[in-house]
Amino acid sequence: MRKNPFNMLKLGVVGCALLVGVSGAVLPLTGIASAETSGQVTAVPISASVQIKDEVLTSQTTYLKTNIKVPQLSGMLDPIYQAQMNDIILSHANKDLANWEKEAADAAADAKANGFTYRPYDLTINYVLKSDGTSNPAGVVSLQITTYAATGGTGMPRVDTYNVLNRVEGQRVTLQDLLGNKFKETVNAGIQAKINEKPENYFKDEFKGISEEQGFYVENGEAVVLFPKYAIAPGSTGTPEFRFSLPENLTIAAKPLVSTPLKNMKLDLISSDSVTNTQGVNLVPFRKVAEGLGYEVKWNQETYSAEVKKGAQWTSVTVGNDHYFFAKMAPVTLGAAPVIQNDTLYVPLKFVTDILHADVKTGDAGAIQIEQKE
Known part of the structure; x- marks a missing residue:
C-alpha cells in the first residue's frame, strides 16, 4: 500500500512534551499486553476527582466557523501545576484559532480576487476526560483534546494527550511510570504483534518502535498508545490505538523535586x-x-x-x-x-x-x- 500524500492542514499532528505529554490519534484499533509494574510507594493524599469547565473561544471573522471548547481543570491538589497546565492548554487553542483566522482570511481574499465563491473554513476543538483520578491507577488524570480544521474537504485531526498525577506536588505521568523500565520493549512487542495479525491494515515496515514522547492516555485500567492518522496506517484504517493492561492497584512513585536557584x-x-x-x-x-x-x-x-x-x-x-x-x-x-x-x-x-x-x-x-x- 502507498501512503496517502495528504498534507493540507498546517495543524498536522504534534508530538511533544513539557509539563504533560502531547501526541495524536483518534479511532480505536486495540491490542492487549501485560505490563511490568513500576515502583510501589506509601499512599499519599489524592483528591477524589478533578473537575473541568469549558472555556469557549469564538472567531472574530466571518471567514471561519468555530466550535471550540477548551478544557480548564479545577480541583487539583497542586494549584500551581494546575494553573501551568491550564495555561498551556489555552495557549495551544488560542494559537490555533489565530493561525486559522489568518488562513481563512487569506483564502477569502484569494477567492474574491479570482472570482470564486468562498466557503468558510471550520475549526473544532473538543475534549474527553479519559480518567479523573479516581480509578486505577489512583490519582492519574488523563485528558484527550482533539483539534480538527477543515477547508472544505477532508481534514486531519490533531490529538493532544495530557497525563498528570494529582498530588500535593503534581507531576507528569509517563509510560515508564505505568509500564516499568522496560516499557519500550513491552509496547513495541505488543504493537508489532497486533500489526502482524492484520498486516494489510498497516503500511509495510513503517512501524519502527515508539518514540521517547509517544502519545498515550489512561482509561479503565489500561494505557492506550496512540499514533497519528497516516503515521503507520492508511486513512481507511483510522488512527490506531493499542491497549496495554495495567496491574491492579498500581501506585506511581513520586519523582524527586529538582530545585533550581533563581539567577540572571x-x-x-x-x-x-x-x-x-x-x-x-x-x-x-x-x-x-x-x-x-x-x-x-x-x-x-x-x-x-x-x-x-x-x-x-x-x-x-x-x-x-x-x-x-x-x-x-x-x-x-x-x-x-x-x-x-x-x-x-x-x-x-x-x-x-x-x-x-x-x-x-x-x-x-x-x-x-x-x-x-x-
Whole structure:
C-alpha cells in the first residue's frame, strides 16, 4: 500500500512534551499486553476527582466557523501545576484559532480576487476526560483534546494527550511510570504483534518502535498508545490505538523535586550568529538563544515547530508562521516568520524582547548582549 500524500492542514499532528505529554490519534484499533509494574510507594493524599469547565473561544471573522471548547481543570491538589497546565492548554487553542483566522482570511481574499465563491473554513476543538483520578491507577488524570480544521474537504485531526498525577506536588505521568523500565520493549512487542495479525491494515515496515514522547492516555485500567492518522496506517484504517493492561492497584512513585536557584541569565552573540532578511529584520538563532537563557528546547520535525519551556514559562514557534505568543497572551506578529537557514532555526530579535521578555543591547560590529532577569 502507498501512503496517502495528504498534507493540507498546517495543524498536522504534534508530538511533544513539557509539563504533560502531547501526541495524536483518534479511532480505536486495540491490542492487549501485560505490563511490568513500576515502583510501589506509601499512599499519599489524592483528591477524589478533578473537575473541568469549558472555556469557549469564538472567531472574530466571518471567514471561519468555530466550535471550540477548551478544557480548564479545577480541583487539583497542586494549584500551581494546575494553573501551568491550564495555561498551556489555552495557549495551544488560542494559537490555533489565530493561525486559522489568518488562513481563512487569506483564502477569502484569494477567492474574491479570482472570482470564486468562498466557503468558510471550520475549526473544532473538543475534549474527553479519559480518567479523573479516581480509578486505577489512583490519582492519574488523563485528558484527550482533539483539534480538527477543515477547508472544505477532508481534514486531519490533531490529538493532544495530557497525563498528570494529582498530588500535593503534581507531576507528569509517563509510560515508564505505568509500564516499568522496560516499557519500550513491552509496547513495541505488543504493537508489532497486533500489526502482524492484520498486516494489510498497516503500511509495510513503517512501524519502527515508539518514540521517547509517544502519545498515550489512561482509561479503565489500561494505557492506550496512540499514533497519528497516516503515521503507520492508511486513512481507511483510522488512527490506531493499542491497549496495554495495567496491574491492579498500581501506585506511581513520586519523582524527586529538582530545585533550581533563581539567577540572571546572560548571553553574548557575535555578528556571525545573526542574519538579516530581505526586509531588513534582524534574526537570531532560536536554539542558541533559548538554551543560553536556560530554556529547554524541543523540535518537532513533522510540524516544523519548536517549543521552549522554563518552569511555568512556555511558548512555541512554527517555521513560516509570523504568529508568536507567551502563556495566556494573544498571538502577535513580529514582522518576520521563523526561518531555517543552513540547518539553523532563526527568529526575529523582537522575539527575545517581546515574547521572552529579555533585555537586549546591541554593540559594535553587530554584537548582541541578551540578559533575562529571573
